[in-house]
Amino acid sequence: xxxxxxxxxMPPEELKNLQYRELKxxxxxxxxxxxxxxxxxxxxxxxxxxxxxxxxIRKLPFMxxxxxxxxxPCQMFTSPREEVVRxxxxxxxxxxxxxxxxxxHDIEFxxxxxxxxxxxxxxxxxxxxxxxxxxxxxxxxxxxxxxAERVGATVLxxxxxxxxxxxxxxxxxxxxxxxxxxxxxxxxxxxxxxLGIDFIRDTKLRKAILGAEPWSEGMRRHIQEGLGxxxxxxxxxxxxxxxxxxxxxxxxxIHIWGxxxxxxxxxxxxxxxxxxxxxxxxxxxxxKKEAMPMVRYRIRDLTYMEDDVCPCGRTSVRMGRISGRxxxxxxxxxxxxxxxxxxxxxxxxPEVGEQFMIILxxxxxxxxxxxxxxxRPEHFSDKMSDMMAIKKRIDNDMRKxxxxxxxxxxxxxxxxxxxxxxxxxxxxxxxx
Amino acid sequence: xxKRHVIKQISVFVNNEPGRLAKIARMLSEExxxxxxxxxxxxxxxxxxxxxxxxxxxxxxxxxxxxxxxxETEVIAIPMQDRPGGLFEAxxxxxxxxxxxxxxxxxxxxxxxxFFIRVDDTEAAISALLDxxxxxxxxxxx
Numbered sequence: 001x002x003x004x005x006x007x008x009x010m011p012p013e014e015l016k017n018l019q020y021r022e023l024k025x026x027x028x029x030x031x032x033x034x035x036x037x038x039x040x041x042x043x044x045x046x047x048x049x050x051x052x053x054x055x056x057i058r059k060l061p062f063m064x065x066x067x068x069x070x071x072x073p074c075q076m077f078t079s080p081r082e083e084v085v086r087x088x089x090x091x092x093x094x095x096x097x098x099x100x101x102x103x104x105h106d107i108e109f110x111x112x113x114x115x116x117x118x119x120x121x122x123x124x125x126x127x128x129x130x131x132x133x134x135x136x137x138x139x140x141x142x143x144x145x146x147x148a149e150r151v152g153a154t155v156l157x158x159x160x161x162x163x164x165x166x167x168x169x170x171x172x173x174x175x176x177x178x179x180x181x182x183x184x185x186x187x188x189x190x191x192x193x194x195l196g197i198d199f200i201r202d203t204k205l206r207k208a209i210l211g212a213e214p215w216s217e218g219m220r221r222h223i224q225e226g227l228g229x230x231x232x233x234x235x236x237x238x239x240x241x242x243x244x245x246x247x248x249x250x251x252x253x254i255h256i257w258g259x260x261x262x263x264x265x266x267x268x269x270x271x272x273x274x275x276x277x278x279x280x281x282x283x284x285x286x287x288k289k290e291a292m293p294m295v296r297y298r299i300r301d302l303t304y305m306e307d308d309v310c311p312c313g314r315t316s317v318r319m320g321r322i323s324g325r326x327x328x329x330x331x332x333x334x335x336x337x338x339x340x341x342x343x344x345x346x347x348x349x350p351e352v353g354e355q356f357m358i359i360l361x362x363x364x365x366x367x368x369x370x371x372x373x374x375x376r377p378e379h380f381s382d383k384m385s386d387m388m389a390i391k392k393r394i395d396n397d398m399r400k401x402x403x404x405x406x407x408x409x410x411x412x413x414x415x416x417x418x419x420x421x422x423x424x425x426x427x428x429x430x431x432x
Numbered sequence: 433x434x435k436r437h438v439i440k441q442i443s444v445f446v447n448n449e450p451g452r453l454a455k456i457a458r459m460l461s462e463e464x465x466x467x468x469x470x471x472x473x474x475x476x477x478x479x480x481x482x483x484x485x486x487x488x489x490x491x492x493x494x495x496x497x498x499x500x501x502x503x504e505t506e507v508i509a510i511p512m513q514d515r516p517g518g519l520f521e522a523x524x525x526x527x528x529x530x531x532x533x534x535x536x537x538x539x540x541x542x543x544x545x546x547f548f549i550r551v552d553d554t555e556a557a558i559s560a561l562l563d564x565x566x567x568x569x570x571x572x573x574x
Contacts, residue, residue, distance in 0.1 A: 375445060375447075375501060377501045380443075380445050380501045380502075380503050381443075381503070382441070382443030382480055382482055382503060382505050382550065383534050383535070383550070384473050384475060384480065384535070385534070387475065387478065387480065388475060391475075391477070407476070407477065408477065409447070409448050409477040409478070410445075410447060410477060410478045411447050411448075411449075412445065412447050412499070412500070412501060413499075413501065414499065415447065415449070
């Protein structure tokens with residue numbers, strides 16, 4: 001079953017023509033209405049007229065996450081403010097968040113993209129979908145909510161937390177599909193086991209749409225066998241709208257709808273394109289975006305593309321698993337954290353020095369982040385209350401700026417490793 | 433200048449690293465620091481080792497030279513030998529005066545037990561306790 005058979009199964013040559021036309025009109029629009037991108041194109045010595053074929057996309061300059069921060073809040077917008085119907089926000093490095101704006105049209109194509117995706121995994125009218133992604137500034141909750149409603153499913157907007165209640169509702173309301181992070185899925189399974197709930201016997205759950213953090217085929221097997229469900233990978237980030245693309249029932253790569261987004265895989269060093277099947281950095285152009293178009297966005301995820309036709313009949317390219325990052329971003333419980341954010345936060349805390357280490361562990365299914373920082377001798381106190389206040393302050397600041405709770409370990413001055421050249425401040429002991 | 437009614441205590445920061453306390457204990461023994469009483473407070477991730485030692489100034493300098501985070505603080509020492517209920521009395525006086533006891537620990541010496549307390553306002557605590565006729569020890573009395 002297809003949601004939009006014409007677009008999903010369009011012959012590749014016809015799709016390429018469509019993409020070329022859409023790209024060209026997008027670039028003209030940007031050049032005329034978006035000061036940021038016009039300046040960048042001028043600096044790069046490229047004019048909209050230079051785009052004469054789809055391959056000419058390579059002539060266009062890249063966009064980076066830093067661009068969004070530098071132009072916070074609305075300087076990147078191509079649409080007038082009153083056309084923007086929604087904001088989503090993610091935390092930022094130096095207190096400056098990343099803001100994304102959506103016009104009605106942007107919400108529409110995002111919803112449509114997810115409607116195609118949900119249909120491709122067999123979710124539709126009659127299904128009850130529990131959305132256990134965070135609702136609010138994060139895109140996951142509302143994105144899936146709109147998509148699931150669009151296909152005619154019944155939505156349970158459970159958001160995150162209170163696992164026991166979530167399980168209770170899942171049983172009471174005959175939930176058939178869930179959208180959450182893979183680690184939360186595992187956590188739910190563990191809590192269910194403790195409560196004597198057997199997923200296969202006691203629930204109607206049959207499908208899970210999992211993403212927003214790295215996971216592996218090993219985790220997929222563990223979830224599928226342990227819970228008796230089918231687990232599907234979903235991809236997206238707030239910069240491109242939110243979660244947008246999933247695998248189909250074949251589970252052999254994430255379908256990237258060609259009329260929505262143009263994807264390139266490049267060598268992150270040379271920036272040269274790589275052939276299908278080869279792992280490189282994903283560069284994404286969302287051709288349908290109105291309020292805040294993203295052109296050749298360096299998303300920093302490493303993956304590969306397949307361009308053969310999927311047995312499901314859809315002609316779009318398919319993206320493989322994300323195998324890593326071309327920068328040092330960490331994904332902890334679905335939240336993006338850069339070591340530089342930790343550094344910046346610690347720099348504003350006088351009781352500790354500027355050296356730090358991040359240690360990541362997985363306790364059960366949930367990630368644990370420990371930050372080690374060196375205590376400055378003049379701030380040492382024999383009173384535990386003073387010492388706890390230092391830890392508390394670090395924890396509070398991390399929560400405030402990174403939106404994540406951390407374990408804080410205070411260390412002796414000089415005890416943390418010093419680095420010459422590239423610092424390796426992250427010890428990741430998690431197994432995906 | 434008359435000696436004040438306080439005893440110097442050294443406090444050492446002990447981080448979470450396994451064997452860290454043993455390392456500090458070894459340093460103390462290598463530096464010939466004679467420990468009269470000690471106490472360890474711990475929280476998740478770190479601890480504080482507090483000790484009453486002979487010649488605290490010397491111990492402080494030696495430990496500092498060895499790169500340990502160490503601090504000297506003043507504590508009040510109340511001998512308990514001939515006053516049953518002395519601890520209650522001292523605590524009651526401080527409570528009435530609104531002085532908080534941050535922590536306390538005891539030492540059982542030849543002459544009897546001594547209770548060391550760290551308060552949030554040392555000077556006020558000393559005058560309150562002396563006013564009520566409690567005996568307080570001075571540096572060198574130990």
